[in-house]
Amino acid sequence: MQFFIILFPIFCIFIVGYISQKVLKFDVANLSKMSLYVLSPFLAFKTFYTHELTIDYIYYFFYIFGLCLSLVVIISIWSRIAKYSNKDRCAMILSSCFMNNGNYGTPVILVFFGQLGFNLAVIAMVLQQFVMSTVGIYYAAKGSGNQDVVNQKEVILKVVRMPVAYGALLGIIFQLCQIPLSPSILNSVAMIGDSSIVVIMLILGMQLAKLKIAQFEYSKIAVALLVRMVISPLVALSIVYFMPIDDMYKAILIVLAAMPSAANTTLLAVQFDTKPQLVSSATLISTIVSLITLPIVLWLVGAPVPF
Numbered sequence: 001m002q003f004f005i006i007l008f009p010i011f012c013i014f015i016v017g018y019i020s021q022k023v024l025k026f027d028v029a030n031l032s033k034m035s036l037y038v039l040s041p042f043l044a045f046k047t048f049y050t051h052e053l054t055i056d057y058i059y060y061f062f063y064i065f066g067l068c069l070s071l072v073v074i075i076s077i078w079s080r081i082a083k084y085s086n087k088d089r090c091a092m093i094l095s096s097c098f099m100n101n102g103n104y105g106t107p108v109i110l111v112f113f114g115q116l117g118f119n120l121a122v123i124a125m126v127l128q129q130f131v132m133s134t135v136g137i138y139y140a141a142k143g144s145g146n147q148d149v150v151n152q153k154e155v156i157l158k159v160v161r162m163p164v165a166y167g168a169l170l171g172i173i174f175q176l177c178q179i180p181l182s183p184s185i186l187n188s189v190a191m192i193g194d195s196s197i198v199v200i201m202l203i204l205g206m207q208l209a210k211l212k213i214a215q216f217e218y219s220k221i222a223v224a225l226l227v228r229m230v231i232s233p234l235v236a237l238s239i240v241y242f243m244p245i246d247d248m249y250k251a252i253l254i255v256l257a258a259m260p261s262a263a264n265t266t267l268l269a270v271q272f273d274t275k276p277q278l279v280s281s282a283t284l285i286s287t288i289v290s291l292i293t294l295p296i297v298l299w300l301v302g303a304p305v306p307f
Contacts, residue, residue, distance in 0.1 A: 011287075013201040014204060014208070017201065017204060017206045020202070022209050026206055028203060028210070031202075031203055032270040032271045036268070037162075038192075040193075040264075041163040041167030042192040042193035043167070045193065046190050047171065048129075048171030051122060053176070057127065059245065060120075063240065067232065067235055067236055067257060070235045071096055071232060071235065072139075075097065075227060088278075090142050090143025092220060092223065092224055094261075094274060094279050095221075095282035095286075096228045098265055099260070099261065101121060102129075105124070106121040108259075112298060120249055121252065132265075133168055134159065136265065140271070141154075141272055143272065203266060207276055208280055208284055211280065217281075224286070225289060228261055229290065233257045233297055240254060254297065255297055255301060260287040260289070261282055263283060
């Protein structure tokens, strides 16, 4: 029951975004641009500035990057077999290779694994943010436009121009150089950055309001869900087996790998026009399906039952 109580506010935000779009007809593309270019860089800066960097980040960075790369390869192989277009492949990568281990994953880990588990979940969230700001933007940009083959130089330029990665890099520099920020400035940065989390979830609800059941690409969504909810934790299991970390931390990383698709992927898909209908529908359905799959994964890894 506690599991569902944790997730209830998330679904409420989706519903508010859905209803507001149906009634008020917002310009979702411009809202996503505001979140991506204005709000998210502040969130990236705050995240990397306020969370202490340790040697453990090296292990977890290779884990997050290795998991993402493995899933990209799996989707790319399947896309070639199924003869998907470049746009379809990139949308599938956005739907399958990035998990929601922030507003979804961290509270779940806190309840089942306590404060130590929560600390690891925060580290994973920080590193996932960096991978999303680079690899995620790369594939979103690569899948943009109507052409089947996108100029590689143009894709790189789009990635370089995105401010999110610079916000993360600036946060790292400020922390390593021990540059102090006054509480008022840090609070302002936090207020702007944290607002992006709610805005992103509202945008997902708004994007869903524009979908019709007949537009659902069920075969592609099924593959995306299989990779995200089943193959991802299995790949994570094979990676953590070789990592010199505590068994509890291995279990946490496997659980995080089983989280639904990251809501940020819808933001990128809308901004770059990389099949936002497919990405947003896969995100929603994976979030719903996780209500069944996550308790199973938690049971399989032997997560302690919260009281």
